[in-house]
Amino acid sequence: MLYIYNTLSKKKEEFIPIDPPNVKMYFCGPTVYDFFHIGNARSFVMIDIIRRYLEYKGYKVTFAMNLTDVDDKIIKKANQENIDPAIVAETFTEAFMEDIRKLKIKPASLYPKATAHISEIIHMIKMLESKGYAYNIDGNVFYDVKKFSNYGKLSGKNIDDLESGSRVEINEEKKNPLDFSLWKKAKPGEPYWESPWGNGRPGWHIECSAMSCKHLGETFDIHAGGSDLIFPHHENEIAQSEAANGKHFVNYWMHFGFLNINNEKMSKSLGNFSTARDILKYFSAESIRMLFTQSHYAGPLNFTDELLNSAQKGLEKLDNLKTTIDEFLKQNKPGVTPDFDFAGFQKNFELSMDDDFNTPQAVAVIFDFVKEVNKVILSNQSISPDFFIKVNNFLICTAQDILGIIDYSETGLSDRKLETDLIELLINLRMQAKEERNFKLADQIRKGLNELGIDLKDSKEKTSFKKVK
RNA sequence: GGCGCUGUAGCCAAGUGGCUUAAGGCGAAGGUCUGCAAAACCUUUAUUCGUCGGUUCGAAUCCGACCGGCGCCUCCA
Structure with missing residues (x-):
């Protein structure tokens, strides 16, 4: 029996899929405005391992990982570089695909993009509007959190506490500071789509509700993401999906701990990050995965080169x-x-x-x-x-x-005939030298090969070699 | 202020009431093997689980207080 810690109940629960052997799983993927860092990589790798294990257990997993390809950060980056936001999204989507491939992450079943689901998003907002959960102020549509009685059930927060917190931005337009955008009115120069509320683009939270519903159904098994998404993102998804569909949204909520640098969360805004692609220049995907595997997915992990080395x-x-x-x-x-x-x-x-x-x-x-x-x-x-x-x-x-911490399928040196033959020739010469007790020459050959990245290992009858990094 | 996570050997990290008088990895020390190495194997490396109390026949594991670290409440995996 498989047990999963569920953020919703704050308990480990037995995993019972809705429709075995099918399992529907959703992961909040990246906003494609930059290369992802090694902290992001941790959750990509861990959800990959979870997915692989579920498949090992015999489940047929439909694994959706969304790509947020329209968003403030993308627009900002496009303006800085004076290019089309769509180009930014495209460039970093490609980079994302390349990096997860290098990390030996199995491709998701599908990578739904926000911009490819505008009609589903509009449809869901319309449903929320007709049920009285949304209101439109001059082309900006907001979700009315007071209308959703279960608001806060995932994060354990309550609306009154949140309201009294001083950090919630006060926006004169909104009924409640906690209300969040479903549809954002287009500003000059921004990408937009037509909608019943005028030209604009979707808010961040609604895309996940609309896309998960389309591809996985109104109620599905597992929804995962970083712990920083619990509030407000996942809380808002619940509010949207359950209000619009009138059904329970997700059975198991899983959240990943952060990768820290000097005990501080690695993040773009703090600037204390290394991109996964940079680290892959010095360490293998297997080493990186080994490091992640050696601590539990939900806990923090303080990242250092020393730990990577030890992995x-x-x-x-x-x-x-x-x-x-x-x-x-x-x-x-x-x-x-x-x-x-x-x-x-x-x-x-x-x-x-x-x-x-x-x-x-x-x-x-x-x-x-x-x-x-x-x-x-x-x-x-x-x-x-x-x-x-x-x-x-x-x-x-x-x-x-x-786990993906070794890769036997990699074609190693032994598959390259000429190199192998040359190395074996040297090994034989060295054997001869050893028999003649010419250890100086034997050591010279071993040292020389070692400098070329070939390690020799003597045993009783023979000498074997392996390629090292 | 509210909510949540966390404190286990030199470092990382499982274990969350007896089967553990605490897994595993890295590091360190000694040994076997070897021409020497490397690898492998063996042995050693926490009488102790942040501190102080309590519950229990029994606690790292439950309860309470205290001390420390972190996160979320604003975009964030």
Whole structure:
């Protein structure tokens, strides 16, 4: 049984899909006005792992991740650079796609864009208007939060507390400072669409309500996003969708903790960010994913290079085992099949993931597994290929297909014939030198290869090599 | 002011009443192996879970107070 912490109930709840085996899931994606930073990457990666695990469990997941492609920030950027806002959106949508691909994030089922759903958005606003939840002031349409009695149920806030807070902007036009824009009247030079209220564009919150309804239905299973979206964005989505459709909106709300720098939230406005694309220049996607996987998705994670290094270092254990196994499989020698509790490890991995996607614990299971396998290899003279295939299968299933912290599918050096042959030639020469006890030459070859990024490893009968970063 | 999260070894981080007199990763120390390395393996590295009280046969885990860190309430993953 899978348990998920639900922000709405503030409890871990058993996950029961509305229409098994189908699962409908929505994630509030980026506003495409800039490259995304490593903090954004954390939630993209974590929702990816959650999605992969649900698929592993046999669910058919429809995963929608929206792209906000019309918005104040995009317009601002376009004005600064004196280009069309649509070009800004297009450029950074492409950059987004490229970066998530590099992070080995599985593509979502669909990436709905706000600008492609203007008619659905207008339709929903009209419904809200006809039901008395919206009011129009001179082409600006607002949501009347006082009309929605459950306002605040997700964030645990109540309207009166919010009103007395000094930070809520006072806008003379609105009935209540908390009322938010559904439709924004176009200012000169801004992109606009025609609507019953005049030319304008959608507010930020309404797009998610309209698009999730269109693609996932009026009520769906999982809605996720960063913790900073709980209020007001997700609260407003609930208000819009439930008022318009008259139905319960979402069953499980999931929220991701922040990535901090020096214990402070990484954000564009604070300027304390590194883009994912920059970090990918120095670290592999696997290392980055490993770092994220090693802490729970809901908690904070203080980001440092040192931690990334330690994640990368940890992965070497998995890489080394892979190299060892490849060697054995290449030899294809018969041997005994040792007793090994594969099912037990699989079970523990699942139990960890079933407990609100406890990835740190799941990774611990993988490391325990690797340690046990290494022991078996050390204490047996000959082992059957069958055993190694099972080891590989476990790692491919858990570490690769679910967590994405290793990638066995990558074509490594061993697939490049000429290089491999040359390296093996050098290895043979070195073997000869070693036999003649010419260690000076042997070390010279090893050192030289190492400088080219090839690490040698001697064992009793032979020398193996692997490419390092 | 309101709401919420958080404090576990040198660093990161699970565990949230007995199966844990606290997983896993990094780092550090010693050992086995090796021509030397590397890798792997073994051993060591928190009698203790922010502090002080309380509940309980039993608490890191529940309750209370206090101290510290962070977030949201304004765009933000």
